Amino acid sequence: MITAVRALFVSVAAIGLLAVGQSAHAQDKTIKIGALFPMSGPGSYFGAQDKQGVELALEQLNKTGVNGYKFAVQYEDSSCGPLPATQAAKRLIEQFKPDVIIGEECSDATLAVMPIVEQAKVPLLNAGSSSIKVTEPGNPWTFRIMPNEVMQGVNLADNAYKRMNARTAVLLFENTNAGIGNAQVFKENFIKHGGQVLAEIGFGRDVNDFTSIATRVAGLGKIDVIPTYTLEGQGLKITQALAQAGVTKGGGGNAIQIGTIWLPFGFEQKAGKAALGYIRIVQFDPTETRDVVKNFSAAFKAKYNADPTHLNAHAYDQIMLIADVVKRGGKDPQSIRDGLAATKSYSGVTGSVEFDKTNQNTKMDTVHYMETKPDMSWTSLKWN
Amino acid sequence: MTTTIVLQQAINGVVLGSLYVLVALGLTLIYGVLVQINFAHADFVTLGAFAAYFFMHLVGAGYIISIGVAFLVGAVLGWLINAAIFTPLRRKGNELLPLIATIGVSVMMQNLMLAWFGPIPYAFETPYSSQVIRFAGIYVSWQNVIIIAVSSVTIALLYAFMKFTFLGKALRAVSQDRETAGLMGINPNQLIMLTFVIASALAGMAGAMLAPVLVLTPFAGTSVIVKAFAIVIIGGFGNVEGTILAGLIVGLIESYTTQYLDPGLIDIVVFALLLVMLAIKPTGLISERREENV
Numbered sequence: 001m002i003t004a005v006r007a008l009f010v011s012v013a014a015i016g017l018l019a020v021g022q023s024a025h026a027q028d029k030t031i032k033i034g035a036l037f038p039m040s041g042p043g044s045y046f047g048a049q050d051k052q053g054v055e056l057a058l059e060q061l062n063k064t065g066v067n068g069y070k071f072a073v074q075y076e077d078s079s080c081g082p083l084p085a086t087q088a089a090k091r092l093i094e095q096f097k098p099d100v101i102i103g104e105e106c107s108d109a110t111l112a113v114m115p116i117v118e119q120a121k122v123p124l125l126n127a128g129s130s131s132i133k134v135t136e137p138g139n140p141w142t143f144r145i146m147p148n149e150v151m152q153g154v155n156l157a158d159n160a161y162k163r164m165n166a167r168t169a170v171l172l173f174e175n176t177n178a179g180i181g182n183a184q185v186f187k188e189n190f191i192k193h194g195g196q197v198l199a200e201i202g203f204g205r206d207v208n209d210f211t212s213i214a215t216r217v218a219g220l221g222k223i224d225v226i227p228t229y230t231l232e233g234q235g236l237k238i239t240q241a242l243a244q245a246g247v248t249k250g251g252g253g254n255a256i257q258i259g260t261i262w263l264p265f266g267f268e269q270k271a272g273k274a275a276l277g278y279i280r281i282v283q284f285d286p287t288e289t290r291d292v293v294k295n296f297s298a299a300f301k302a303k304y305n306a307d308p309t310h311l312n313a314h315a316y317d318q319i320m321l322i323a324d325v326v327k328r329g330g331k332d333p334q335s336i337r338d339g340l341a342a343t344k345s346y347s348g349v350t351g352s353v354e355f356d357k358t359n360q361n362t363k364m365d366t367v368h369y370m371e372t373k374p375d376m377s378w379t380s381l382k383w384n
Numbered sequence: 385m386t387t388t389i390v391l392q393q394a395i396n397g398v399v400l401g402s403l404y405v406l407v408a409l410g411l412t413l414i415y416g417v418l419v420q421i422n423f424a425h426a427d428f429v430t431l432g433a434f435a436a437y438f439f440m441h442l443v444g445a446g447y448i449i450s451i452g453v454a455f456l457v458g459a460v461l462g463w464l465i466n467a468a469i470f471t472p473l474r475r476k477g478n479e480l481l482p483l484i485a486t487i488g489v490s491v492m493m494q495n496l497m498l499a500w501f502g503p504i505p506y507a508f509e510t511p512y513s514s515q516v517i518r519f520a521g522i523y524v525s526w527q528n529v530i531i532i533a534v535s536s537v538t539i540a541l542l543y544a545f546m547k548f549t550f551l552g553k554a555l556r557a558v559s560q561d562r563e564t565a566g567l568m569g570i571n572p573n574q575l576i577m578l579t580f581v582i583a584s585a586l587a588g589m590a591g592a593m594l595a596p597v598l599v600l601t602p603f604a605g606t607s608v609i610v611k612a613f614a615i616v617i618i619g620g621f622g623n624v625e626g627t628i629l630a631g632l633i634v635g636l637i638e639s640y641t642t643q644y645l646d647p648g649l650i651d652i653v654v655f656a657l658l659l660v661m662l663a664i665k666p667t668g669l670i671s672e673r674r675e676e677n678v
Binding site (some may be wrong): 002038040041042044045047175190201203206207208211213214216219232233234236237240244246251269271274383 | 389392396397399403430482505508514516518523525597598599607608612628638639642
């Protein structure tokens with residue numbers, strides 16, 4: 001009898017231990033996401049807002065998990081530059097051993113990181129880099145959910161010529177892969193329509209005072225549009241300098257600044273009335289009526305007591321797309337890569353996602369236009 | 385039209401040059417007296433900019449008063465850091481230690497400001513930023529008028545202080561020969577402290593003047609400091625007059641390079657000038673002997 005009781009006790013203990021072991025194993029099932037964000041330097045506003053979007057997504061996902069997996073993110077400061085980005089990527093891969101990496105925002109940094117993730121066979125999900133080189137001719141480990149510079153630039157040139165009736169343009173851009181690439185795409189397509197580019201003015205990221213550039217622009221004659229490709233800080237100064245020189249609407253002139261997805265929401269309030277009439281592409285329209293957008297906006301507001309920006313939305317979509325891949329069976333770098341490639345019409349807050357053979361998102365419903373109104377608010381133009 | 389543009393770019397260049405001079409003067413003062421490069425100078429500029437910004441926006445003070453506040457914040461911080469870090473290191477007798485410490489102070493200040501103020505650029509608008517005077521095709525904002533006026537007055541006062549006051553003469557004596565100046569009854573340590581306080585105050589004030597022009601982030605000062613170093617070298621290490629002249633020349637070079645060449649070539653032109661100066665006249669535009677500096 002004693003032997004039978006002892007056997008029963010041992011059996012129960014064994015089953016209990018087994019259950020505890022399985023439970024512990026289930027808790028260990030974590031998808032590790034490395035985040036390469038610029039947290040310092042002139043692009044650090046990207047990182048700060050990206051992180052908010054990531055944290056919101058993690059909070060929602062980790063309440064229940066997905067397919068038994070929880071999600072953990074390790075942030076590294078990649079500083080919007082090739083050298084810090086490569087160092088950060090190596091640190092992530094060697095120490096954190098991520099299943100997938102998200103980031104960077106700046107094209108030069110992303111391009112520098114791509115060979116590293118390819119060698120390590122870890123998928124890189126990019127949202128903010130527009131250079132065509134990120135996806136052309138194609139890298140099996142790099143995916144991009146935002147429209148590239150060609151998709152945005154062709155669309156912007158079309159709209160400038162056809163909807164805005166612009167016939168002359170002056171291009172202002174930072175001397176980086178993305179800045180030069182965006183400007184060139186606009187130029188080629190604007191000229192193809194019959195438009196005329198009066199000047200192409202590139203500048204380094206260390207330029208602070210844009211008064212001299214604005215003076216030069218003011219001397220170029222009648223200008224309809226000024227496509228501008230630069231980060232927020234320099235963008236503010238350019239917009240204010242152009243207004244002071246009397247070139248743009250905000251300064252009593254006729255020219256309208258236009259641009260692709262470079263500037264965050266809130267830019268117009270910072271720039272003041274100099275930003276009047278500024279038309280630019282953003283990749284998130286909070287006025288959309290889709291449930292996913294409404295729910296995201298409400299949750300963001302509840303968590304941060306602020307309205308979400310397109311950078312918040314980008315980062316949120318990156319994490320949620322990874323979660324969708326995990327739901328479809330992704331569990332390690334290879335299966336997550338394959339899952340990303342197999343994505344069909346995923347509906348995120350910024351728009352739809354479906355990759356072509358170069359891993360570029362082909363959906364144009366991620367392109368939204370906004371225009372700055374006289375009271376420094378903005379309106380969605382519904383051009384796409 | 386061409387004359388108008390030439391004149392307009394001259395005004396733009398003088399405004400930019402005045403800002404560079406304000407930043408570079410502090411560097412040149414410290415080099416002239418201590419023969420030390422202060423790598424943290426850029427961060428005093430940034431802190432001055434934030435001091436002015438928050439004084440305006442939180443206290444609701446006017447911009448001109450905020451410039452004064454930035455000047456005081458720079459002075460106090462210069463005194464504190466010199467007393468707490470640089471002076472003890474200097475006493476150890478190794479000239480490298482304070483130099484390396486300036487790098488440490490710079491990194492520390494940048495990261496403290498990043499933690500306090502965050503990475504997102506601030507828009508520092510003053511009531512004068514958007515007020516523009518237009519005359520015969522030329523325009524200049526009131527902000528730029530203030531920059532030129534305050535810079536001119538500051539430079540004149542500094543010049544008068546160095547040339548005509550007892551403390552100014554004592555500073556020059558220390559810069560020429562610290563030991564002999566000490567034998568004449570001058571306390572070199574007090575004057576080194578005074579140099580740091582004046583240089584840091586000037587940096588703080590430069591920050592307040594630059595803030596509406598540059599992109600205000602915790603790294604703002606670093607974007608102008610390389611140019612300021614170049615100006616100090618072109619002007620003549622530690623030479624105040626040379627620094628003023630070099631600052632204005634660099635400002636004008638930037639304006640005209642932007643107009644007639646390409647803004648992307650600005651650094652190439654400025655640093656080519658620096659190399660030419662080093663090759664032809666390594667003592668700088670004005671200085672002949674280091675003993676005559678400051």
